[in-house]
Amino acid sequence: QLAQKREQLSSLQAEYDAITLAMDALTQANTTLQNRFSPELGRRAAEIFADMTGSTWSHILLDREFHLSAESGSDPTRRSVQLLSAGTADQLYLAVRLAICEMILPPEQNPPLILDDALLTFDDARLSTTLDYLTQLGAQRQILLFTCQGREAALLRGRPGVHITNLTQST
Secondary structure, three states: OHHHHHHHHHHHHHHHHHHHHHHHHHHHHHHHHHHHHHHHHHHHHHHHHHHHHOOOEEEEEEOOOOOEEEEEOOOOOOEEHHHOOHHHHHHHHHHHHHHHHHHHOOOOOOOOEEEEOOOOOOOHHHHHHHHHHHHHHOOOOOEEEEOOOOHHHHHHOOOOOOOOOOOOOOO
8 A cells, every 4th residue: 555655656746846837937938928028018018008198107117917007208196097087997997908019910910900998987078088099000901990888979970981880780
């Protein structure tokens, strides 16, 4: 029985060692990814956020858990996304999502972006500047913007390259 238990212990120890090795490799890969991906993502998200807001947001910072904070050019104090208004926070999240799309979607295939009520919490000023940005981006790739609001259509109506389709549900 002792020999059998030692063999079982040896087998379990080998399995444990393999899991530890795999976890170490994943931790190193995660660190490498964060060191490469996070700074570039933050830089590009800040550029998009500045374009969408028409302001001087200079840095978007992502911590290890990808919690967001932002710094403006005029005030280097970091502001957690939780301290921003709902509209500004949603605008920041959209900027990060658009930056991720730029970084991971293959440019040669240029897949469309699909946004569903992504601008719902934006006030009229935020909505206008964000739609300006999305219209410019739409020159490079197709953007499908779904919304239950009429504000977007009113602001986009008549712009070149913008097609508005109303979908209604029949009862």
